[in-house]
Amino acid sequence: MRYLLQSEKADDSRKSHAGIEEEMSGKSLNSSPKGMVVEDQISGRSNISSCIDKLQPENASNEGIPSSLELSTIHIVEVGIAQRCSEATNKDEASSKSSVPKSCTISLPDFSILSGEIRLDNFSIRELQEAFRATFGRQTSVKDKLWLKRRIAMGLTNSSHVPDTDFVIKDNKIVLNEEENRKLQPTQAGSGSSLDMHVINASPKNLETTMIGAISDEQVSAKRLKTPSSKDNSKDDYYQIEKFVVKRMRKPTKRYIEELSEHEDMECAVKSYSCSKNLEHVYSPSKSSWAIGDVDFPNRIFSARYIPPAGFKFQVPFVLRARRCRPRKDFSVFTKYQSSGLCPTVEASTMTPVQEESGSGSGSRSREISSVAVQSSIAEEGMKVDNGTFNCEEKTDVEHGKLDDHGNSFPVNTNTQPAEPKSSERRKHHRAWTLCEVQKLVDGVAKYGAGRWSEIRRLAFASYSYRTPVDLKDKWRNLLRASLSQCSIEKGERNSRKYTSVPIPTPILSQVRELAELHAQAGLKLGTKKSTDNEGRAGVHEEGSGFL
């Protein structure tokens, strides 16, 4: 009942606003969802009656009903149909205008009005309404000529492509006035064949589908015409209308919406990269822009997923992705820069690593992808480390790659590509410690003291941007263990290098040990230790290098 009232009110407010309606109807049609295919399987008018009688979608012959849509919306559609029908019936009775059915429903279309060559331009509004009624089996109170014209034309010709110019409908085909021969759209009426995209099958024989479309559009039209101040428009009304509008659009799956949100999220991320720290709060919920049609996902890999439920086929974008959680903020940046070869501060990523960031940047905690090919045998190379000073230089690094302008090592990505990106997504690609690095570490500890990892990193590991202070610390810890372990097993087998991928020469280990002892004795007074440490270091280092 409520629907009826609302509809009537809507009708009342439907003053003719030809321009708007035209625009509206045209728009709603021309921008019809691209992924939507309406199957043409409805057999006839009788379906409508039964459909309306039951108000349920499960009519045997209702194959054309968009049963793939959500149930809630289906109900709304059904109610809408019923409403329309009763409305039409009421009006029929009131105006005693035309034929037939009382039981529930709609008057039978009077096809006589549609026979022969139809020139809708010559129709009056009343005639157009009549034609509409004949076409769609229901009455309309829309007084917009253009709207009616287009509606009818679409209904008769099965086509959503109705020219703006004058035309004549002949044999279910639209014929332009100017060019009589030019057919805009082949007819498929009654053929039962499926339609192409963009085509809403709307012949008089396929009323249901058409009606749904027509209703929604009409409601849209009504909505457009309603004055904003109209108190009649309850939210429900708008909701209904929106529902109908939505109906015509591609059904957004949950996933689709999700993807869209993420997409927008990504856009935000890209935009606000500089201040990406607050990214968590920049999330912007998706607007209903999905209705517009295809959305462009610039950085996504697409495939299409077909959902072919009864009578409907939706083509929904289906995004392949490894993870469903919020995209890492670095990810977007990564994709953005991927092509350019720059790779700023990228954490371990699902994607293929490119090049290591050169940013020895102070602030950036460069946990970049280091896709260096795992170097295996640097042992012998490392053996010829220079004495004491830190210029064992990048010999080992040359193995990894070349140095960039800043002297940072740039891994040569010969074959990189971790086989399974997702397995250790988060994990920094393991980078074996070279002997050189170990040496530097030991020296650094000797020089600056254990525990001043940041300093060591900054001063001694300036060229090894991939080593974080924590790395140094960890490595030192491991070295200590190895050293102690080696110490304990000294006589036995000397395989005590479980903690390092690079064989650490015994001298270094003993050096480590001594350093550790030294520091232990000093009681961690590193601050003052610096100078003394240096001196002590010299001797130690001498010892170490002597062995080397």
Add this chain to the structure above:
DNA sequence: CTTAGGG
């Protein structure tokens, strides 16, 4: 942010 320590 830096360290230390556990995992």
Add this chain to the structure above:
DNA sequence: CCCTAAG
């Protein structure tokens, strides 16, 4: 190597 608690 990662994570986290603690300065």
